[in-house]
Amino acid sequence: MGATRTERPPVTKRLRIVYVADTVDGGLGGGIVSAGRFVRALRAEHHVTLVASGGPADGKVPMPGFQLPIRAMTEMRFTFARPRRRRLEDAIRGADLVHLQYPFWLSFGAARVARRLGVPVVAAFHVQPENVLYNVGIRWRWLVRWLYRFWVKRLYGRADGVICPSAFAARKLEAYGLTTPTYVVSNGTNPRYTYAPAPRDPAWGDSFVILMVGRLAREKRHDVVFEAIRRSRHAAKIRLVVAGAGPLEPELRRRAADLPIAPRIGFVPDDELQRLLNSADLFVHASDVELEGMAVLEATSCGLPVVVSDSAESAAQQFALGPEFLFRAGDATSLADRIDHFIDRPAELAAARERYHASAQGYRFEASLEQLLDAYAAVLRSKQPVE
Numbered sequence: 001m002g003a004t005r006t007e008r009p010p011v012t013k014r015l016r017i018v019y020v021a022d023t024v025d026g027g028l029g030g031g032i033v034s035a036g037r038f039v040r041a042l043r044a045e046h047h048v049t050l051v052a053s054g055g056p057a058d059g060k061v062p063m064p065g066f067q068l069p070i071r072a073m074t075e076m077r078f079t080f081a082r083p084r085r086r087r088l089e090d091a092i093r094g095a096d097l098v099h100l101q102y103p104f105w106l107s108f109g110a111a112r113v114a115r116r117l118g119v120p121v122v123a124a125f126h127v128q129p130e131n132v133l134y135n136v137g138i139r140w141r142w143l144v145r146w147l148y149r150f151w152v153k154r155l156y157g158r159a160d161g162v163i164c165p166s167a168f169a170a171r172k173l174e175a176y177g178l179t180t181p182t183y184v185v186s187n188g189t190n191p192r193y194t195y196a197p198a199p200r201d202p203a204w205g206d207s208f209v210i211l212m213v214g215r216l217a218r219e220k221r222h223d224v225v226f227e228a229i230r231r232s233r234h235a236a237k238i239r240l241v242v243a244g245a246g247p248l249e250p251e252l253r254r255r256a257a258d259l260p261i262a263p264r265i266g267f268v269p270d271d272e273l274q275r276l277l278n279s280a281d282l283f284v285h286a287s288d289v290e291l292e293g294m295a296v297l298e299a300t301s302c303g304l305p306v307v308v309s310d311s312a313e314s315a316a317q318q319f320a321l322g323p324e325f326l327f328r329a330g331d332a333t334s335l336a337d338r339i340d341h342f343i344d345r346p347a348e349l350a351a352a353r354e355r356y357h358a359s360a361q362g363y364r365f366e367a368s369l370e371q372l373l374d375a376y377a378a379v380l381r382s383k384q385p386v387e
Contacts, residue, residue, distance in 0.1 A: 015046040015376065018092050018119075020110045021101035022065070022081040024052050029078070029215055030294040031126035034165075034187045035101045041369050049091050051110065053081040061091045063106060083109025095119050097376055100159070102127055103151045111158060120383045122183075122375065123159040125169050130289040130313060134219045148176040156180060161379040163372065165292035168315035172291075181382075183375035187294050188365030189301040192270055195357045196302075198278040207239040207261060208343050211280040211304070213273070213295040214287070216246030216265070221286035221309070226256050227332035234343045236260045241276060243268035277302035281349065282342055288329060290314035303357035305349055307338045321355055 019042070021035040042048045043059070050057075053065030063081035083106050092098055098114040100107035100123040107123065114121045129147035133139065156162050156173055162182045164170040170182040200209075210229075214220050222242065229238050240263035242252065249265060256263045268276065277283075283299040283306040293316030299306050300319055308316045311329035320326050324341060328334040342349045 015096045016094065017042060017046055017048045017376075018051060018095045018098045018110070018114075019048055019101070020051045020098060020107055022053055022104055022106050023077075023079045024050065025054065030187060030292070031101065031124075032078070033190075033294065034126065037188075037190075037365065038369070038372065041365070042372075049095070051081075051088065051091055051106070053079040061087050063087065080104055081106040085109065085113065088113040089117070092117055092119055097122065097380065099163075100124060100155070103155050108155060111155065115158070120160045120379050121158075122161040122163055122379055123156050124163040125156065125173060126165065126291060128172075128289050128291055128313075130219060134217075134289070137218075145176075148172070152176045152178045160383060161375060163375060166315040166318065168318065169291040181378070183371070183378065185371045185375060186363050186368045187292055187297070188368030189360055189363050190294075190298050191365055193274055193277055193298045193302050196274075196278055198275045200279045204239055207237050208234060208282070208339075209239045209241060209280040210339070211276055211283050211299070212240070212242045212244070212285070213277075213283070213299070214244050214285075216242070216244050216248040216252055218248060219287055219289050221288055221330065222248070222252050223255065224286045224309075224330055224332050224335060225284055226259065228335035228339060229259055231332055231336040232343075233336075233340050237343075238339070239263070241268075241280065242266075243273055243276060274302070277304050280304060282307060282339070284335070284339075285309065285316050286329075286335065287311070287314055287316060290316040292316070293319060297360065297363055300356045301360040301363070303353040305342070305352040305356055307335070307342075319359070321352065321359060325352075 019039050023032055024036045039048055039050055050060045053063055056062050063084055065079040065081050067079055088110050092113050098110060098119055098121045100110060111121055129144045133144060152173055156178055157180055159180055162180050163185050164182050165187050167184050170184055229235055229240060232238060239261045242263060242265040245267040252265050277299055283304045285296045285306060285308045287309060288311050296306050296308060296316045296319045306319055307325050307327060308320050309329040310317050310326045317326060327338045
């Protein structure tokens, strides 16, 4: 039996938002971090009901969770949620808007309920098919293309608006046939990470410190960075810090064991990461696939110069301030040349710090929150009846 459409208040009022996200706490990955940050910020001004896996909590509708029996997924601590129709109906009935964070089973179920209840839906694009498939060892291009088309046809194309973290992300969906309006909303800089020059660790001595941050997963291409250091003319003075957690940690430790200076690989607490972002010499991001590049953005917010891959499947290159900060995707020799360039030119690298810090000011989280609310308002206006 179909439900009756409910009247919605003007978009200037306090909104009733249902935020649907399989995992919000405890997992690894930018989409999870972003979801938690936006939910907390939205709750300051709006009524937000979170629909997610896990136990009950204030303002949350819990759904039963499960993990795929695949090591790469379990070690990333991502819990999928099973949609329960009645719980979804109770949560969504009377809401102004439903926000879907991931293109998985829970979101498909929530979208169906929202359509029956006449509640507008926005769907966020935070997961590339490449992210899903590469982490389980599948690199079939035909399957990547099929999954893009499936998501566009069955989820994004049926939403009232699509939230994309970059213009690159919007173009990816449009290339696979998306005609739904898209709204570019950056994940924004993490307020915890600020430009505050910190003293170097005395144990570093006169070494050149390269920092990598992010999930320890295959698409991040740590292998390219290891090989680039081996090929560098300055290999004996390069100290690598890989801050993150994920399924590849044991393998990465083995593969980096022969570097001239033993790298540090593993989880780093926020306070220490803030210090590293403000005291390292160079940030390297070699990822093949990236819808924005939150780790790169956080590095720039601390004034740390970044060298990024020019991969056609990554938006992170948007943060490079010039060709000298780009290297050919997957090419360790090209990356070694970039590293040697900056080791040989410390003054040029030092001057880039202020430029990178300035470039990050347009990505403040507060601005992203306003952009998200503007997108919500545009969707709600588009659904209001014409008098």
